[in-house]
Amino acid sequence: MCNLAAEQTSQWLMGDPWEAFQSYQRTAVVLDHFDHEINTRLGGIATADGATKKHARIMLLAGSDLIATMSEPG
Secondary structure, three states: OHHHHHHHHOOOOOOOHHHHHOOOOOHHHHHHHHHHHHHHHOOOEEOOOOOOEEOOOOOOOOOHHHHHHHOOOO
């Protein structure tokens, strides 16, 4: 459903089912996967002129409740 919604409403948004097919993965592993997919496989993100691509900086946007859990061991 996410892929269908993205295809119908956006030219820049996409879904990636990779994480759904994994057992539990640490956040850093997931971010590394997206960095590889976007910057290595796709060659970066297209600039406004559409002729060149730029390296994407992958970041995690999260609420303070999630960040707090990352500071607890285990």
